[in-house]
Amino acid sequence: MTDNSQHEAYEAQPFKFEMFTSLRYDPILLKSLENQDLSFTKDCALYMPVYHRNRILEAARYFNFTKAIPLLKDGVEFQTKIMQFIEAYEQNQRENEKPLRVKVIVNREGELDVEINSVPEVELSTLYPNTLTLPSKEPEEPLEVSPLTGGALNMGPTDYQPVPNHNTSPQKHTIYLDSATTTQSAHTSLKTTHRPHYDASRTRHVKTMPEEVLLQNPKGEITEGSLTTPYFFRNGIWVTPPVHDGHGGQRGTTRRWAIEKGLCSREEVVRRESVVDGERVWVSNGVRGFGWGVVVKGR
Structure with a gap:
């Protein structure tokens, strides 16, 4: 995404836009050494903030948001400003220690804004799984999907409002294949x-x-989910669609972590026709972590 002519073409487009990234705030992350390694300070309850800062800084450089770059280059300041919004939100709501979806928006003037809302609790293993092994059976009883969607996909072993003594087996989700195509762009x-x-x-x-x-x-290549990164089981390993060289798809934060940790073995082209009805796939994003769903063809 470094071609100058393409860069100038996007600058000339008439529509206005801002950069953003959505990440999870969750006190349970204070127990995760893995998360502390992906934070700018060691007492951070934000989910992979280093990766989120990196993705938005990359966008700022590409789209020439020059006034935003100084803020984004200072990771501690970036993280501190986000936490100030969270602290104000918790004080206003008169509650704390609750997981939140935090949407960080940066405009061309270098101004940072944050939108916050509640999301359901999950286990730490949903945010940092040890494996992408699928559950061996379906839940024995229906699970109650939380109304607290937070603008992100409910795709995880505990992505519903917790209920005491409730069945905690992973929930089966439905995943469709888009009937139309989407052309790759910087967006x-x-x-x-x-x-x-x-x-x-x-x-x-x-x-x-x-x-x-x-x-x-x-x-005809799968690029990504509308809200998630997908992972497909191919030839005995988990793979995810490429995001460079004209393939399309976003360079997601949880995607990067899954590849670096070897949960996802590599990038690999996944043809639409290779995805079969009933296939189970993993998905992930920066608010909900990791979960799985079942492909249904036909809608």
Whole structure:
């Protein structure tokens, strides 16, 4: 994404947009040594803040948001400003120690804003799993999906409002394949508020929040989910679609972690026709962590 002519073309587009990233705030992360290694300070309850800062800094450099770069280059300041918003939110709501979805927005003037809302509790293993091994059986009873969607997909072993003595088996989710194609652009590779392609794909297929849709490029290759990174089991290993060299798809934070840790073995092209009805796939994002779903063809 470094071609100068392409860069100038995006600068000349008439629409306005901002950069953003959505991440989880969760006190349970204070117990995670893994998360502390991905934070700018060792007492951080934000989910992978280093990766989130890196993705938004990459976007700032590409789109020439020069006034935002000094703030983003200072990771401690970036993290501190986010926490100030969270502390004000908790004081206003008169509650704390609750997990939150934190949407961090940075505009061309270098101003940072944060939108916050509650999300369901999850186990630490949902945020930092040791393996992508799928559950051996379906839940024995229905699980209660939380109304606290937080603008992100309910895709995890405990992505519902906790109920005492409730069955905690992973919930089965429905994943559709988009019937239309999405052409790669800087706005599919980098996280910005210009998202009509994702909105359109969800409008075509998604009726309720626990559902997801997988996008495809004009070559018939799966690129990503509308809210998540997908992982497919191919030839005995877990793979995820490439995000460079014209394939499309965003360079997600949990995606990067899964590859670096070897849970996902490599990037690999996944053709739309290779995805079968009933196939189980993993998905992840920076608010909900990791979960799985079942592909249903036909909608």
